[in-house]
Amino acid sequence: MKRRDFFTNSAAGLLLGPITFSGKPENIHPVKTRDSAKNIIFMVSDGMSTGTLNMADLLLTRKEGRESAWMKLYSEKTGRRAFMETSSSSALVTDSAAGSSAWGGGKKVPNGNLNVNADGSFNKPILQKYKEAGKSVGCVTSVTITHATPAGFCINNKSRGDESEIADQYLDLKFDVMMGGGSEFFSPETRKDKKDLFAAYTSAGYNLARNRDDLLALNSARKPVLGVFCEGALPYSLDTFEDKTLQSSVPTLAEMTGKTLELLSKNPKGFVVQIEGGKVDWAAHSNDAGGLLYDQIAFDEAVQVALDFAAKDKETLVIITTDHGNANPGLFGSDKNFDMLQKFRHTNNWIMGGLKEMLSPAQLIERIEFAQGYAIRTEEAEKLLKLFGLKNEKGLYITNKPLFKEFGSIQTKYTGIGWAGMDHSSDYVELAMFGPGSEKLDPFVKNTDLHNFMLDATGVARV
Template sequence: MNRRDFFTNGSAGLLAGHMTLFGERRDEKAFSKRKQSAKNIIFMVSDGMSTGTLNMADLLMNRKEGRMCSWMKLYAEQTGRRAFMETSSFNALVTDSAAGSSAWGGGKKVPNGNLNVNADGSFNKPILQKFKEAGKSVGCVTSVTITHATPAGFCINNKSRGDESEIASQYLDLKFDVMMGGGAEFFLAEKRKDKTDLFAAYEQAGYTVARTRDAMLGLENTQKPIMGVYCEGALPYALDTFQNANLQETIPTLAEMTRKTLDLLSKNQKGFAVQIEGGKVDWAAHSNDAGGLLYDQIAFDQAIQVALDFAARDKETLVIITTDHGNANPGLFGGDRQFDLLQNFKHTNNWILGELDTKPTTAQLIERIEFAQGYAIKQSEAEKILARFGNKNEAGLYIANKPLFRELASIQTHYTGIGWAGMDHSADYVELAMFGPGSETLKPFVKNTELHNFMLDMTAVAKA
């Protein structure tokens, strides 16, 4: 997909009472009993998507292009089903992504930080391993590192989500059919502590390794498993790629990866199951980065449209669209003109501050923000931001200087009208949408672990 067509292609044990409400003792069923309905599963995750994120992305698309996002269109046209989903982990009302994905992937609530490992140290078998053993093709696609918590929660068991080098090694023997994302540093010999060249190991094990967008687009159905890793770290924010021709040429979009993955996986007559994650939504929420947040949500929505188009043609594919938890709970509190500034944003806050090697002057910072986002902050506001520059005492997830980004976002609220409740995950119930065979069985309220057995039931795959 050409990024210039970004908007034009395509048409969301802490307390005893906690365990009673959300644990295995609850007898109600979220889904109606039904025999096999779907051959394929596409499980889509906008990581860290608060309801306000979905709302504002839809508002932005409406005002910029006069159309709804694909997720909201499912609701408006009543072609999909909708529910709320609770998101707690085993030991906290506020989950992290590892426990959140493990709830779907392993069917049990595990402690935060764990990947399909229970509090007593026992393992829950990840769902893609179950689908693979049943003869289906399986895979994961993400806009962050392929070894990150959300894809890993469908794939492996590990006590620590942070050991991404070990997770990269764990993937090797699984021979999953298609894995795509970032995270080259966990495969490169010069970046790994053990100096193992994992890319070479994957090739020796029979994988096709793809390292660029062109290599990804050229992939054919060769019956060989594919490991596609297109950059170190996460993929760049969607907004920042618009002004960078090199990024557009070398790194695929989430929609492009989704389209290629579905093309490859769908060759299996026994069907497939795949998880597709818009992971940078969560990263932007952690740094209160409105441009990064909304344009990556829209990039995720373009991947949704690819999945929905496939399912509409195929008639045997169930598409599940959700998030693992809310994050930062952003919302629009200002006027239309303020919000409309987002239509002309060129760069994210990460580009404004995260790519600076030295402290700028107030004039340079004002000029940089105006170039990136189209408004000029006051000198006094620039001085407040720069007073936080170099302060590393409070690091946030995926950013080195939490106070710096918090200060910038607080000032931006006066210009964009977008406010934030915090910089961390929330315990909100979240959106869950479904399209395709089996979606009609969805009830209005679901706990996260129930999706595990639901996917197995809909495809008649054994739960053991």
């Protein structure tokens, strides 16, 4: 949380003028704007059920005495709000590939596909359209830059899982800013074909950023930027709060957002960028309350950066939404239970995923109490340890689904947060907008509607 101070005196401050990045913007008011938007900032909290948005706002209110930037749009009536349906062409419950492709390509595609229809035909991704129209474009994410949600705005691929190929596909597009994790898909040491994509990107004229210092040093919009800051996804926000090494080496989503807007806004024809809080989805899949809510708050801090930019710029449409719900968490316990979240130091993933060897029940109890401030019972620790090392049921983004499901269930009595499952849901989801064009938002839309909505809002022809 302390890393928000970055924006007061650095890149975002230089770009936006004097602002206070405290979640209490002084300049977010309804403003008279031009008829169309020059820029779009499309913000995705991946896998965000409504309960996630609600609880993150409650946590901020009780811990810091402030509303989330997203909910403040509603309470102060400065933004527009709608529900959005989220199905794919193959199922009521979408995956992230089909979800992002609905926005990116304008058509529903089967789960697993990136802008590829059931008959094998392609839908042209929206960032390619905007690039051809002369705008600067890009994607920023807290997971791998080759993951389904950013890829859905960028490329066509029959399989979302081939991230090495997707990394290769990005090369010739020369999008202006692409940032996230996933170094294993660019490095010759970890790619199956041993191709050195980092060298290929450099040869093609890209500026590479491999750590936070590299990010802060970026100052030119003349060369495209590839920022890949770690292997795999970026660490959970909660796990960085007391880790100075992570803080100094890996940028936050808000930091990446501020630098990206600084770079892209230098184009007089405007820009379109997607910003994704991808770890919200990963935490929901593992029923990890701390990981979920603090990454939602990290996403909200990026939302604040976007709203501050748009309020000053007056030519930028900010779209804030999610591709689908996930696990449908909610608060069912007491205020005292919920306030335990304020003391959390680490995620469930840090507690369980970081173990190198079997602990005793007493050691596990101590580890959980250190990380999250409560002591589970001996019989609960024994139940968890019986599941430790079990690999026969792999969960999405976790290697031991039974262990994390049981931990999330035990944790419920201490935090008051319960879960409906560990998978995506078919819920209609929140959709918010701020800026020029937002007044045309209908109260209920299909996910595919946003494709043409964005093109129309910026005056770019539907192709």
